Amino acid sequence: MEHSSSAMLEVAGLSCSRDDRLLFSGLSFGLRPGQVLLLEGSNGSGKTTLLRILCGFREADGGEIFWAGRRIAESRYFADMAYVGHADGTKKELTVLENLRFALALGHPGQYSIDLALQKVRLSGYDDSPVQSLSAGQKRRLSLARLLVTHSILWILDEPFTSLDKQGIELIETLMDEHAKNGGMVILTSHHDLTFPHLGLQRIHLDSCP
Amino acid sequence: MPLIQAFFAIVRRDLLLAFRRRAEMANPLFFFVLVVTLFPLAVGAQPNLLRAMAPGVIWVSALLAALLSLDGLFRSDFEDGSLEQLLLSPHPLSVLVLGKVFAHWLVTGLPLLLVAPLLALFMGLPEQAMPTLWLSLILATPLLSLIGAIGVALTVGLRRGGMILSLLVLPLYVPVLIFASGAVDRAAGGLPTGAQINILAAMLLLALVLTPLPTAAALKMSVN
Numbered sequence: 001m002e003h004s005s006s007a008m009l010e011v012a013g014l015s016c017s018r019d020d021r022l023l024f025s026g027l028s029f030g031l032r033p034g035q036v037l038l039l040e041g042s043n044g045s046g047k048t049t050l051l052r053i054l055c056g057f058r059e060a061d062g063g064e065i066f067w068a069g070r071r072i073a074e075s076r077y078f079a080d081m082a083y084v085g086h087a088d089g090t091k092k093e094l095t096v097l098e099n100l101r102f103a104l105a106l107g108h109p110g111q112y113s114i115d116l117a118l119q120k121v122r123l124s125g126y127d128d129s130p131v132q133s134l135s136a137g138q139k140r141r142l143s144l145a146r147l148l149v150t151h152s153i154l155w156i157l158d159e160p161f162t163s164l165d166k167q168g169i170e171l172i173e174t175l176m177d178e179h180a181k182n183g184g185m186v187i188l189t190s191h192h193d194l195t196f197p198h199l200g201l202q203r204i205h206l207d208s209c210p
Numbered sequence: 211m212p213l214i215q216a217f218f219a220i221v222r223r224d225l226l227l228a229f230r231r232r233a234e235m236a237n238p239l240f241f242f243v244l245v246v247t248l249f250p251l252a253v254g255a256q257p258n259l260l261r262a263m264a265p266g267v268i269w270v271s272a273l274l275a276a277l278l279s280l281d282g283l284f285r286s287d288f289e290d291g292s293l294e295q296l297l298l299s300p301h302p303l304s305v306l307v308l309g310k311v312f313a314h315w316l317v318t319g320l321p322l323l324l325v326a327p328l329l330a331l332f333m334g335l336p337e338q339a340m341p342t343l344w345l346s347l348i349l350a351t352p353l354l355s356l357i358g359a360i361g362v363a364l365t366v367g368l369r370r371g372g373m374i375l376s377l378l379v380l381p382l383y384v385p386v387l388i389f390a391s392g393a394v395d396r397a398a399g400g401l402p403t404g405a406q407i408n409i410l411a412a413m414l415l416l417a418l419v420l421t422p423l424p425t426a427a428a429l430k431m432s433v434n
Contacts, residue, residue: 055298057433079300087291093230094223105219106299
């Protein structure tokens with residue numbers, strides 16, 4: 001089905017309920033290249049659920065999601081998006097390098113080489129350390145390095161700032177900003193307010209959705 | 211071909227992981243050896259009885275060892291979020307699943323194949339039955355992994371899925387057990403085993419084609 005809109009990602013009338021409790025309904029928004037969307041809301045307001053619906057892990061109870069004018073199931077959506085959730089998605093017995101090589105084998109090569117991506121997230125020199133020897137913040141940065149080595153236009157990040165220090169948070173914000181400037185898109189949830197004065201920042205407050 | 215690359219990347223990663231946690235991976239093999247070696251001790255010095263029981267004992271132990279190893283197939287991937295990343299990969303999940311099952315068989319099925327002749331000798335299985343024992347193991351251990359994968363995929367999201375997994379998978383294992391131990395039994399008696407081996411081969415081919423799809427679908431449900 002074709003769906004005309006200027007937005008790359010278009011969410012129309014999405015609704016979801018859990019255990020007889022309505023989380024959100026009639027949720028619609030669009031995202032254009034270069035935009036960052038921050039989902040806000042109290043605990044249990046459905047932020048993570050919305051992200052999981054956007055990842056296709058969960059079916060919405062109503063509504064549609066379009067990518068470049070087509071339903072996501074019929075589009076290149078899954079080749080164009082990347083997700084970093086609560087769980088890092090890295091294997092703790094493998095080294096940093098092995099984890100990134102595997103991520104690269106699963107997806108399409110992206111903008112950065114593995115070395116460059118590790119430099120970007122300030123993990124160069126850790127190539128051969130097993131992931132279990134890294135600190136929580138370093139693991140987080142490693143899972144974000146995965147976004148850099150694989151091709152992705154849309155980043156979906158669930159609480160990317162947890163267990164990061166001040167420099168780490170700044171680093172992620174810079175990466176998001178660069179990604180947006182290169183025509184990428186970011187959807188994230190966070191309790192931490194973004195300090196970056198990003199121009200394309202949109203906010204959706206889920207508590208206020210009826 | 212990116213798809214074939216992804217398939218081998220999964221196999222390589224899982225073999226590497228198995229190598230890094232060797233102790234855990236050796237458990238099913240240890241169990242197999244232990245059960246088979248305990249039988250002669252419990253039954254006593256009755257070579258004829260042991261010889262008659264050998265095909266059944268070896269096959270039941272192999273099957274239980276396979277069942278024991280199943281839970282590890284998707285558990286760690288589910289817990290550390292790797293499974294979500296597999297689901298988001300642009301490659302078809304069923305091919306990636308097949309890669310995981312293949313690696314799992316290399317780690318848990320192949321060792322059984324290597325020690326089985328030794329244990330068969332120990333039980334006094336006639337030499338003429340050895341090739342059939344091997345052939346039945348080569349055909350049926352991958353079959354056990356493939357069928358088991360559906361059950362694991364369905365139960366990986368449950369906190370204590372072990373019991374349900376056995377209940378789900380064991381009935382499907384019964385035909386494999388009947389044909390495999392039947393073949394070895396007949397070979398020990400000097401009878402032809404063509405029918406049993408052919409049926410096992412047919413079941414393996416069917417499972418290779420058919421099981422990755424429901425496994426992939428079940429994984430999607432479990433991640434939900």
